[in-house]
Amino acid sequence: MLEAVVLLPNLGAITGWAAYAWVGAKWFAGMGEGRPVTLATYGHKLVARPGLAISAERMPPQERCWVDGLPITNPARSIAFEMRYAADVREAVRWLDLAMASDQVSTAEAAAYVATLNGWTGVGMAREAIGLADENVWSPTEVDLRLLWRIDLGRTALVCNRPVFDLEGRHIGTPDVLDLEAGLVGEYDGKLHLEGKRRAVDIQREGLFRAAGLEYVTMVSRDLQDPSGFLRRTLEARSRAHRTPVADRRWTIDPPRWWTPTHTVEQRRALTAVERNRFLGNRAMGG
Template identity: 55%
Template structure:
């Protein structure tokens, strides 16, 4: 059985579609279905007009109603339903919605507005029921997304963000990929796995890591690893760190530019620099054109070479009291109360 984090009951506020009922008891009559009080979700299925069709979970419920006797919700929608925080069902930039994919194998089901059909073969062991909906297991859902991703970077982001929610580990991805010889897009999935990381906390961090290594050509940094001083005091957990060169990288979006958050960021930078670490930030504007960030990163690496060894006072080895949460395995083994306590800071 795949690991699926404990979920709040997703059904309050969600409305499953119903078919026309001549008696008007369990669904609208034909006349009512044609009126303003009902909204058609797919062929022959309706919900009351006031139901919000833009809600992520409602969209998945409406699409799942089309499933035949065999099959399940696939791809991003399966990951979102299983608790994947970063799978919002939107195209890059958030301008439009992605369709919900249903995998139905050999069942004859047609695509329609907001729903696409995958006829790829489906092992019945790869279907699970989560909170009342049939979905594909996370490893298959991640593989589907990565295989059909628009780019290698998008495939890496998918794996990273599924690992963020502990839906898959890199080992599980590799084991699943080994079974998919000849499948569409499998070379991309396999190429993405060793580039992925189980401890990235946001898509922006994934992008920054890619620019750091691919575009700037710098050594691969560690993701969200705690930094300590000589006395074992936790100084901070930077988005990225090269512990050999002593360079820290942080992503700062719009929320970081003013108010109390900006004050905390400035103090945090001072603490890192006080330990002899060089510090570089990626700003939201760098995502469209990262050339300025690359220049700042190269300058930080150049400066780090001149820091004397005696001034490099940071430590990467955690003290005995520290609880590691850097891998999917370490997070899955946490008791639920400790998981809630230790992982809450990732949402900040």
């Protein structure tokens, strides 16, 4: 990025994934590995070269800012660029979900910006992605899991990392993805989950979810390449879940009065530094 910036015209800026990586947004440096850094050149003609791509699309001055000496486009424009030029809608959702996980942009802010881009390349896919997004993902694989349920199985009542409580207000656990209609927990188990101590915790959590009347299905790394087995296990779990009447459920996502909710960008932005460290520290364990 530092090598690229010397090529920028006076009104240019770095955009896309690289702008998020520059401000330290989690996941973006890794997701951008092997991808070019895109320079928004505001109509100036520069020639792309290895590692660099050029975007000459219109850019009002207010969409450009300086962070630690580097000109970048603002969060809404930066993520809209990646959404519009994504390979498909799943990739577009992944970019947006992870941008919102950094609290750099919200669903409403992304939607408001995309609404100004009528006729721009990929704007239709960006709008579709906004409708599929969630502001509370903790890892890229959670996005993949949720979209398998949302797109492949047509499930709509899905939430990510929403704390689940028993009917006395005790916290049972916080599942990666929860199907509210079916009462089904979806969890991704990566390499971290195979370690002895973590595995024991996972088994205990599964037992607590099941005791509260929730069904449970696990996704593993092999399912990322071929999700057919995971989708089959999901349908089987949903079938079992429907045997439990809604009236007999012993769980809720409505928090007790003393709980501090953090499942939206707005809620997290309102936290103090001390509160962020206290309430969001577990997000480092996501995925």
